[in-house]
Amino acid sequence: MLKYAKKVFDKMPERNTFTWNSMMNAYTASRLVFEAEELFYLMPEPDQCSWNLMVSSFAQCELFDSSIEFLVRMHKEDFVLNEYGYGSGLSACAGLRDLRMGTQLHASVAKSRYSRSVYMGSVLIDMYSKTGNVDCAAKVFNGMCERNVVSWNSLLSCYEQNGPVKEALVVFARMMEFGFKPDEKTLASVVSACASLCAIREGKEIHARILKSDKLRDDLIICNALVDMYAKFGRIAEARWILIGCQSEAWCPTPVW
Template identity: 60%
Template sequence: MPNRDQCTWNSMVSGFAQHDRCEEALNYFALMHKEGFVLNEYTFASGLSACSGLNDMHRGVQIHSLVAKSPRLSDVHIGSALVDMYSKCGNVDDAQKVFDEMGDRNVVTWNSLITCYEQNGPAAEALKVFHVMLEASVEPDEVTLASVVSACASLSAIEVGQEVHGRVAKNDKLRNDIILSNAFVDMYAKCGRIKEARFLFDSMPFRNIVAETSMISGYAMAASTKAARLMFTKMTERNIVSWNALIAGYTQNGENEEALSLFVLLKRESVCPTHYTFANILKACADLAELHLGMQAHGIETCSLLDMMESLEKIFCISNSFFYMFGSSTK
């Protein structure tokens, strides 16, 4: 195009960001700035969204510095995008700092901070922010409530979760929301309320793999591995999270032979295992003193690690199980 204006550039940056082509969005953002076009709230918000998609805090901080030099610093959309960017990059302190400095906030801003604490911790702060939000007379939406329920699940804060459930039950718009229903099933299951989880699961108009996997984990926690296996068998669609939930359930309940049998079935169905799969299988081998099988599993995982460049956290998880297996085999 021979004639490009601010609107054209903004369309390119936002278009690529909205279609998850974040690197290209940031390239156009940089070119727009280099060619001297004024960056407005739409440009900044799209650029920060691209940084969030890439978990690229380095460029996010650079954009933040440009925002700080702009008269649009107080724009609620930019502020919300900054909170979200720092949240996605795991920087809780800066997310909170931006939030505190904002003069105006909307529900998206509050959601970004609540989700930040729910995903990065401490989860208890997510509940505190939620209560402050209510005191500020800001009406929560389904995103707010789903994050709060997830925080309740991780904290076993069943009473707060039930209060939120009561609020949702009175709202015709939210009552059958699939994301919220999944979150409530997961919360009740993780809090050991398997009967409530099952009742809610059965009452869902549409059930998906997320709710089914939560039920598998819940049954496993309740030492009802037969019910967990039945749920797994009836699933029309499975992913590695579903397989891992049942394998972990077997190892947690000492049914190590079943865990190994399921692992064999997983391989036959060409499902790609994760570090979490191998950690549970190695533990099962250790408990059975099946050193030979454990060595085979470790060999497969070593190849997988080289191929996938697993993070140190994942390697430590597997290594701990591997050392546990060797220690058990020498007793």
């Protein structure tokens, strides 16, 4: 598909900004970000979409420094970030653990039309979590007009990774009270929190919930978390039982312990 797109693009007698951006997008979809960058520099007039695409593409490939570099240059050229440009920039800040730049971007988001976006709120919580600022993560969450499973997961993970870990269980309880259905990321974080707190009863309750779902029961991340939890509880037999069950599945590419 990419070869065909490149062939069509090369044969075009005339190209407009849309066709340049489309070809760049085809490269980035295949994670060929440097090829997309080369095309960007060949463009007669990159537009807002072109700049946002480069910011997002570098962030998706975990080339966070390059993502921030394009973001800064974009600002100097008076181009405006779109929602996913902001999100990618914040993800790059999270990857670099750059709280200063992340805070600056947050201030810019607050003045934009994306300030009430559920997606943006979740990305901000994740950024503050990965830069170790739990209070700001909680403040963003509490200020959200609307939440989804991703935003709940972001706050839960924030407490599980940064502490106080017991707050992760409080967040999980609130999530359930509000009627949100936990996914594999939710349960993996809660299991890890139970392991850190040596909360045996809560951990076994979560395990019982997981066993009711074939999809969740067979998830490798959850399997890892359960093995670690029971090992920390000193329940080696249970940990071994889960380990054997995971390793017997055809999808399991590597041992979990």
